[in-house]
Amino acid sequence: MKQILDRYTKEQVKKASQVNAIFFDVDGVLTDGKIIYDDSGREIKEFNVKDGLIISYLKKAGIIVGAISGRESEAVSKRCAELNLDFCHQAILDKGSVCEKLMTHYKLKSKQVAFIGDDINDLPVFKKVGFTICPADAMFYLHNRVDLVTFTKGGKGVLREVADLVLAARGWLKL
Ligand SMILES: [Mg+2]
Numbered sequence: 001m002k003q004i005l006d007r008y009t010k011e012q013v014k015k016a017s018q019v020n021a022i023f024f025d026v027d028g029v030l031t032d033g034k035i036i037y038d039d040s041g042r043e044i045k046e047f048n049v050k051d052g053l054i055i056s057y058l059k060k061a062g063i064i065v066g067a068i069s070g071r072e073s074e075a076v077s078k079r080c081a082e083l084n085l086d087f088c089h090q091a092i093l094d095k096g097s098v099c100e101k102l103m104t105h106y107k108l109k110s111k112q113v114a115f116i117g118d119d120i121n122d123l124p125v126f127k128k129v130g131f132t133i134c135p136a137d138a139m140f141y142l143h144n145r146v147d148l149v150t151f152t153k154g155g156k157g158v159l160r161e162v163a164d165l166v167l168a169a170r171g172w173l174k175l
Helices: 010-017 049-060 074-083 095-105 120-126 158-169
Strands: 021-024 064-068 087-089 113-116 131-134
Touching (some): 010 158, 021 095, 021 158, 049 064, 049 158, 064 074, 064 095, 074 087, 095 113, 113 120, 113 158
Parallel strands (some): 021 064, 021 113, 064 087, 113 131
């Protein structure tokens, strides 16, 4: 029977076992990157229930969870509130410095932080954290710059895959 950790390298499991916080981009990570506009110009986005469900498990395990997004939309604010994230920072131009401030605020060392991003504006964050991750369908040049390319594509449960890995590596999920 295949277990969660069997899918990953020893190095990836080791990095996951040190994680106390998971920060992530929204468009292309929690969503597939599509932005739909309705007639009034309001943005419509599609989120995956698989990502939402695991957040309560992460929080129970004491893991800090939050979004750092370059864009801003009501749909994201609503989803972040619904998921009870520790923070949801939107319209962030310099994600690297926001990440650094968050690490100081929560007293996190770089090895304790995982970040999931899918595009070039996420590269500055990758320089700050110990466990760098991109979805399977991220821009190709991110693939060889991260510690883990998830099996999952953006919007299909990328956060869920990472959360499962972290919870399993820390011994809180035995599947
Ligand atoms: Mg993105």
